[in-house]
Amino acid sequence: MLFNSLLFLLFFVIVTITYYLLPHKLRWMWLLAASSYFYMYFKPVYILIILFTIIVDYCAGILIEKATGKTRRFYLILSLVTNIGVLAFYKYFNFLAGNLNLLSGLFHGPQIPLLDFILPISLSFHTFQAMSYTIEVYRGNQPAERHFGLYALYVMFYPQMVAGPIERPQHILPQLHRVNTFQSKAFITGLFFMAMGLFKKVVIADRLGLYVDPVFNYPHGHSALELMVATYFFAFQIYCDFSGYSDIAIGTALVLGIELMQNFNFPYLASNVSDFWKRWHISLSTWFRDYLYIPLGGSRVNFQVTCINLLIVFMISGLWHGANWKYLIWGLIHGLLLVAYQLFNKFNIRIKGFTFFKWLVTFNLVCLAWVFFRAGTVTDALYILNKIFSGGSFTYSAGNLMSVHELWYCTFIIIALLLGERHLRKAKDYSNAGKLLLIGGLVLACYFLGIFNEAQFIYFQF
Numbered sequence: 001m002l003f004n005s006l007l008f009l010l011f012f013v014i015v016t017i018t019y020y021l022l023p024h025k026l027r028w029m030w031l032l033a034a035s036s037y038f039y040m041y042f043k044p045v046y047i048l049i050i051l052f053t054i055i056v057d058y059c060a061g062i063l064i065e066k067a068t069g070k071t072r073r074f075y076l077i078l079s080l081v082t083n084i085g086v087l088a089f090y091k092y093f094n095f096l097a098g099n100l101n102l103l104s105g106l107f108h109g110p111q112i113p114l115l116d117f118i119l120p121i122s123l124s125f126h127t128f129q130a131m132s133y134t135i136e137v138y139r140g141n142q143p144a145e146r147h148f149g150l151y152a153l154y155v156m157f158y159p160q161m162v163a164g165p166i167e168r169p170q171h172i173l174p175q176l177h178r179v180n181t182f183q184s185k186a187f188i189t190g191l192f193f194m195a196m197g198l199f200k201k202v203v204i205a206d207r208l209g210l211y212v213d214p215v216f217n218y219p220h221g222h223s224a225l226e227l228m229v230a231t232y233f234f235a236f237q238i239y240c241d242f243s244g245y246s247d248i249a250i251g252t253a254l255v256l257g258i259e260l261m262q263n264f265n266f267p268y269l270a271s272n273v274s275d276f277w278k279r280w281h282i283s284l285s286t287w288f289r290d291y292l293y294i295p296l297g298g299s300r301v302n303f304q305v306t307c308i309n310l311l312i313v314f315m316i317s318g319l320w321h322g323a324n325w326k327y328l329i330w331g332l333i334h335g336l337l338l339v340a341y342q343l344f345n346k347f348n349i350r351i352k353g354f355t356f357f358k359w360l361v362t363f364n365l366v367c368l369a370w371v372f373f374r375a376g377t378v379t380d381a382l383y384i385l386n387k388i389f390s391g392g393s394f395t396y397s398a399g400n401l402m403s404v405h406e407l408w409y410c411t412f413i414i415i416a417l418l419l420g421e422r423h424l425r426k427a428k429d430y431s432n433a434g435k436l437l438l439i440g441g442l443v444l445a446c447y448f449l450g451i452f453n454e455a456q457f458i459y460f461q462f
Contacts, residue, residue, distance in 0.1 A: 197247025
């Protein structure tokens with residue numbers, strides 16, 4: 001079920017009204033049933049996959065808490081292997097098999113048959129959230145949850161199932177246990193975040209997609225200028241799409257009295273790549289930091305090992321986004337940029353007084369890396385970058401693209417976003433009346449300016 005659909009609006013209204021009408025002891029059942037329906041809307045049979053991992057992790061959490069010594073580690077490994085195994089099978093089997101087939105074909109060897117199935121929706125998100133639970137229980141930061149229904153709800157809570165944020169158990173489980181009374185301020189603030197997220201998704205991201213998609217789908221038919229514009233437009237398309245979805249998730253949960261973590265913090269204002277990853281998809285970057293980078297040694301080891309750790313983490317992060325070489329390369333680029341940043345720090349290289357210059361370099365490096373993320377293939381990405389940097393034709397011919405008028409319109413809404421989003425976020429502290437006026441304005445803007453084609457969450461399109 002897409003957040004930017006009339007079906008979701010109806011679903012949200014019914015779920016929210018019923019939630020507040022029910023007594024506290026029944027609310028978890030209602031939310032779990034609603035979350036199950038939300039998940040099963042895409043492909044009902046896949047509920048069995050998530051149920052399987054929920055049962056494994058629920059039992060593993062209790063066993064980890066009761067066990068001692070190596071037995072605790074065994075149960076943790078069992079849980080992690082189960083989760084990673086399910087994720088690897090559904091998301092990476094065909095990728096691995098395809099590459100092995102190419103290698104085997106060079107020697108006229110046997111071929112592994114590819115599987116024909118649709119990837120379970122949001123599998124990467126709820127798998128990582130489930131893994132954080134058993135890891136935190138193992139570390140002693142979270143008591144094992146005895147209430148099976150509440151643990152299942154922790155994994156399946158519908159606002160965050162599609163695009164996160166990827167939460168930690170110590171933040172969410174206590175909120176699921178507590179009695180949430182209706183709070184008008186939280187309710188209206190939640191609606192405000194939902195309206196702001198919808199605006200970013202349908203007014204900005206989807207409209208930018210009208211230009212970006214034709215260019216990246218057929219890069220050989222476009223000039224260097226058109227490819228460059230598409231690259232910058234995609235940077236804002238993916239930001240508005242992803243952060244818009246996160247805002248809707250945060251707002252939907254807040255309407256129910258549950259607070260989710262902030263997932264984006266103006267990432268394109270970052271002055272270096274390290275700062276960018278402290279602002280972009282915060283729930284994922286902190287997940288990799290706490291559960292992979294630091295266990296590998298983090299920055300506590302020697303400089304060479306620290307650099308290797310960064311490369312490992314970001315290549316895995318790239319593959320987390322998709323089973324394709326282009327995502328691995330995208331992650332590797334960010335890993336190399338962070339290694340370069342570490343080198344600057346190691347040799348105490350400082351660029352003082354050039355804040356704008358540092359921002360400009362960072363933003364453009366991030367945009368260039370996005371080419372690998374969005375391009376159909378690695379070959380297409382290399383072609384796009386080569387054409388941009390080789391000084392090809394800088395002409396603009398609308399053709400099947402936007403008119404010059406529409407191009408300026410998209411540029412205007414990007415500038416408006418840069419200037420206005422920070423002020424919009426501050427609006428959460430306004431009075432209820434002020435927030436209601438803003439909600440009305442954002443909804444009207446979505447109605448008159450949005451394209452209303454119910455475009456999917458962008459991570460599902462590649």
